[in-house]
Amino acid sequence: MKFLIKTQRGMEAVAGNYIKEALEDSKVWISPQGYSGLILVETDDKNAKEKILEIPEVERVIEVLHEVPAKIEDILNVAEDLAKFINEGETFAVKTKRRGKHDFTSVDVNVQLGAKIKELTNAEVDLSFPDKAILVEIIGDKAYISVVGKEEWKKYTPEKTDARKLFKKVSIVQMPYWGDYKACRNFGEKIGRAAQAFEVKELIIAPKEKIDGYELMEFLRGVKIGQESRYQIQREAYPWKIEKVPVYVWDLYQVIRDKRRNKRLLIITDPKGHTLAEVKDELAKDMYYAKEVVVFIGSREGIPRGLFRFADYVVDLAPYMTFATEHGIPGALIALWTIYEEELRRRE
Incomplete structure (x- = not known):
C-alpha cells in the first residue's frame, strides 16, 4: 500500500519521523522531489492509515490507488478502474493538484478524466459537494490517483446556514x-x-x-x-x-x-x-x-x-x-x- 500524506508546510519532517517510528518496516519519502508539506509512505501494515492518523502533525492521509507517469494518456488509462468506486446515483468531481512543469494543466486533467468517468458511469458531476472525489496528485513525473468520499471538514456545505x-x-x-x-x-x-x-x-x-x-x-x-x-x-x-x-x-x-x-x-x-x-x-x-x-x-x-x-x-x-x-x-x-x-x- 502507498499513501500520500499532507502536512502543514515545514511540518513534513516531524511527521515523517513519527511515521517511521509508527511503521517500522515502511519506506518513507519526506518532501518528495523537494515539495514541502508532502510525504510518501509505502507499507504492508494493514492498520497503517489508523496509525498515521494518530500523529497530530498529519493533516490528511490519501490512499493511493494508482501510481502512473504524469501524462494525460496514462491517467486516462485508469479511468475504468476508478469508475468502479462510483455507485449508481452518486455524484463525483475530479480534483487535480499539479506540481512541476508539464505540457498540460490541472483543468485539462479535470475535464478529460471527468468526461471519461461520466461516460463510464453516467454519474452527475458536482464540483461543490460531490459524493466521491477523484484526486489526481501530480508530483514531478508521477501522478498519484485516489478516490475519496465526502470531506469531513469543509467551509461551505448545504448543511450549514449562511450567516x-x-x-x-x-x-x-x-x-x-x-x-x-x-x-x-x-x-x-x-x-x-x-x-x-x-x-x-x-x-x-x-x-x-x-x-x-x-x-x-x-x-x-x-x-x-x-x-x-x-x-x-x-x-x-x-x-x-x-x-x-x-x-x-x-x-x-x-x-x-x-x-x-x-x-x-x-x-x-x-x-x-x-x-x-x-x-x-x-x-x-x-x-x-x-x-x-x-x-x-x-x-x-x-x-x-x-x-x-x-x-x-x-x-x-x-x-x-x-x-x-x-x-x-x-x-x-x-x-x-x-x-x-x-x-x-x-x-x-
Whole structure:
C-alpha cells in the first residue's frame, strides 16, 4: 500500500519521523522531489492509515490507488478502474493538484478524466459537494490517483446556514473611541476590520455629544484602513462578490429617533440588560421577522441609559464582564447569530 500524506508546510519532517517510528518496516519519502508539506509512505501494515492518523502533525492521509507517469494518456488509462468506486446515483468531481512543469494543466486533467468517468458511469458531476472525489496528485513525473468520499471538514456545505442571512440586515451603531490620536486610529482599524469581516448592512459611527474633530478624524482613518485590509483578504478568499460596508457618521440620539420611527428592531448591548438566555426565544423570532436589526455598541462609555427605554431589547452578552471596545462587534454578532440560527433550524 502507498499513501500520500499532507502536512502543514515545514511540518513534513516531524511527521515523517513519527511515521517511521509508527511503521517500522515502511519506506518513507519526506518532501518528495523537494515539495514541502508532502510525504510518501509505502507499507504492508494493514492498520497503517489508523496509525498515521494518530500523529497530530498529519493533516490528511490519501490512499493511493494508482501510481502512473504524469501524462494525460496514462491517467486516462485508469479511468475504468476508478469508475468502479462510483455507485449508481452518486455524484463525483475530479480534483487535480499539479506540481512541476508539464505540457498540460490541472483543468485539462479535470475535464478529460471527468468526461471519461461520466461516460463510464453516467454519474452527475458536482464540483461543490460531490459524493466521491477523484484526486489526481501530480508530483514531478508521477501522478498519484485516489478516490475519496465526502470531506469531513469543509467551509461551505448545504448543511450549514449562511450567516449572511442575518448580517446583511444588521446595522451596527458604534460610538467612536476618543482620546490619544494613535489610540483612536488603532481602535478605528479594529472596528473597521470587524464590521467588514461580518459584511453587515452598514456601520454608523455615532458620537453622543460634541467630540474633538481631529480625534474623530483619526478614528475614521483607522476605520478605513481596517476595512480595506479585511476587504482585500475577502476578495481573495471568498468565491462570491464582496462589497465594502457603507460607513456613515450620525448623532447617536438622531439614529435612535430615526430607526425607532421606521420600526426597526433596536438592540442595545449593555451589562445592565437582560441575559441572552432570558430573551433569546423572543429575540430570535423578532430578528427573523425584522426588516432591519440595529445593534448599538458603546466605546469607553456605554450607551446612555436614557436610550434604553427606546430599545426593543437591552442585552447583557456576558454577565459580570465588560467587553473591550474592539470586541463589541464580534461578540454581539456571534451571540446574535447563534440564537438566530437556532430559530432558522427550528423553522426548517
